Amino acid sequence: MTRYHDDPGDGDAGTALRTAMSACVSDIRMPASLLDDAVSRDRRRKTRIRLASAAGVIVAVAAVATVIAAMPGRPAGHVASPRTGQSAAGRPVQSAAYVLDQAATAQVNSYRMISVEHGDGLTYTDVATQQQRIVSALRASSGQPYFQITTTIDGGVYTGTDIEYQHHVWSTFTASSLDAGTQVTLSSFLPLQGNPNPHVAFQQALKAGTITVVGHQSLNGLDTILIRVKAASKPGAKIQWPPSWIWIDASTYLVVQTKHFIPDLPSAPGGKISWRAIVNQVTWLPPTPQNLAQLTVTPPAGFTKIPYSELVQKYLGPMS
Amino acid sequence: MPRDGRYDGLAAFLDARGDALLRTAVLLAPGREAGEDLLQEALERLLRKWHKVDGNPEGYLRRIMYNRAVDGFRRQARRPEVLGLPATAAVADHASQLDLRLVLMTSLELLTPRQRAAVVARYWEQLSEAETAAALGCSVSAVKAAAARGLLALRAAIGPDMDFTRNHR
Numbered sequence: 001m002t003r004y005h006d007d008p009g010d011g012d013a014g015t016a017l018r019t020a021m022s023a024c025v026s027d028i029r030m031p032a033s034l035l036d037d038a039v040s041r042d043r044r045r046k047t048r049i050r051l052a053s054a055a056g057v058i059v060a061v062a063a064v065a066t067v068i069a070a071m072p073g074r075p076a077g078h079v080a081s082p083r084t085g086q087s088a089a090g091r092p093v094q095s096a097a098y099v100l101d102q103a104a105t106a107q108v109n110s111y112r113m114i115s116v117e118h119g120d121g122l123t124y125t126d127v128a129t130q131q132q133r134i135v136s137a138l139r140a141s142s143g144q145p146y147f148q149i150t151t152t153i154d155g156g157v158y159t160g161t162d163i164e165y166q167h168h169v170w171s172t173f174t175a176s177s178l179d180a181g182t183q184v185t186l187s188s189f190l191p192l193q194g195n196p197n198p199h200v201a202f203q204q205a206l207k208a209g210t211i212t213v214v215g216h217q218s219l220n221g222l223d224t225i226l227i228r229v230k231a232a233s234k235p236g237a238k239i240q241w242p243p244s245w246i247w248i249d250a251s252t253y254l255v256v257q258t259k260h261f262i263p264d265l266p267s268a269p270g271g272k273i274s275w276r277a278i279v280n281q282v283t284w285l286p287p288t289p290q291n292l293a294q295l296t297v298t299p300p301a302g303f304t305k306i307p308y309s310e311l312v313q314k315y316l317g318p319m320s
Numbered sequence: 321m322p323r324d325g326r327y328d329g330l331a332a333f334l335d336a337r338g339d340a341l342l343r344t345a346v347l348l349a350p351g352r353e354a355g356e357d358l359l360q361e362a363l364e365r366l367l368r369k370w371h372k373v374d375g376n377p378e379g380y381l382r383r384i385m386y387n388r389a390v391d392g393f394r395r396q397a398r399r400p401e402v403l404g405l406p407a408t409a410a411v412a413d414h415a416s417q418l419d420l421r422l423v424l425m426t427s428l429e430l431l432t433p434r435q436r437a438a439v440v441a442r443y444w445e446q447l448s449e450a451e452t453a454a455a456l457g458c459s460v461s462a463v464k465a466a467a468a469r470g471l472l473a474l475r476a477a478i479g480p481d482m483d484f485t486r487n488h489r
Contacts, residue, residue: 017443030338038363175465
């Protein structure tokens with residue numbers, strides 16, 4: 001491929017980014033064992049394929065036996081139901097598996113609702129109609145939001161519209177929503193969201209100890225269940241990321257609050273890293289025409305439409 | 321390196337280009353260990369096609385890495401990995417290097433996989449939009465959108481001057 005020695009088009013920011021990337025990875029060397037490991041893994045893969053081919057015959061026989069056993073007139077196999085009971089206080093005792101199963105169902109159902117994340121601004125997301133609107137917490141001198149960003153995906157087209165209220169400018173762009181042949185979709189940035197099969201993902205995480213159901217907790221008078229999501233730790237990692245915390249409504253099992261941490265870096269080299277908590281409240285709206293209208297915004301009259309690259313470089317980027 | 325002789329050409333190629341490929345993989349993944357996993361997976365795929373690859377294993381490896389980085393290589397990961405210091409690196413100031421890596425890798429984690437791949441291709445590898453589109457298997461307009469949004473997100477996280485060495489709040 002051709003390398004372009006001039007800057008690819010975003011001026012100082014692109015240069016600074018490349019410099020940082022270079023400083024970050026310049027001392028990285030490929031371990032001598034990497035190719036050996038790849039060859040070993042490839043050999044194991046071939047062995048697995050051979051074994052699987054041989055085992056296929058056995059599996060086919062077993063499958064026929066299963067179909068016969070499941071035919072009408074034969075007793076169905078026992079399906080374990082979630083463990084529930086009654087506590088001394090009268091509250092149903094729910095296993096962690098049961099809670100997470102309900103949370104997974106709620107998550108799937110929530111795709112038909114509009115989520116509203118209240119944190120650093122507001123984010124409205126409707127997975128069903130593939131629309132999202134972000135309203136900044138920062139205000140322009142007029143008192144309006146400094147910017148609003150809407151994104152939609154419809155008919156294979158990804159459309160973004162950004163409005164900047166301080167300088168009365170806006171822009172839009174469209175792109176294919178196909179990414180390497182895969183459809184890109186809009187989803188909420190809530191923790192635990194985005195799993196193609198949340199039922200399976202949650203139960204696996206529970207078994208792995210990644211998710212812990214802490215218990216009931218009252219949140220502003222609402223009965224919630226607190227869930228702890230452990231950060232994965234890598235052997236030899238210098239920094240251990242704190243866990244995230246998620247509160248789900250004890251009756252609807254929908255997420256109502258999230259808390260995660262981002263690092264505050266030391267001002268001097270060698271200083272200690274501290275962690276800043278980010279708390280977002282989450283509410284859910286039914287997809288009524290009124291609520292769906294929250295997902296779109298029209299540039300006000302008199303605002304100037306400018307190229308998207310200009311909006312990013314001159315206005316939205318420096319704003320931060 | 322493998323001793324059965326079948327991959328002699330590949331071993332020599334990796335001696336020359338392995339470090340550069342791993343650096344790209346570390347930025348794409350992002351993270352040291354995830355980057356090694358990504359490159360190793362790309363190598364495994366290359367091994368399956370090694371007898372068919374004529375002359376440009378680097379292009380083939382890069383295409384695999386970019387495609388895997390975008391199409392779900394990181395889906396199994398639950399939390400962002402912090403890029404630790406290499407055990408044998410001759411780094412003058414380990415603490416400041418760690419800070420820089422933490423900020424950069426944390427910032428890259430804020431991007432979607434496609435945004436991250438577009439940013440790495442455009443600003444690290446300095447590919448053109450058309451070459452990036454070819455590497456990612458998407459349209460040029462999609463590359464423009466992803467790179468612009470990625471840069472916007474990085475600026476929002478780091479600041480307009482992209483000073484990764486400063487203490488950001």
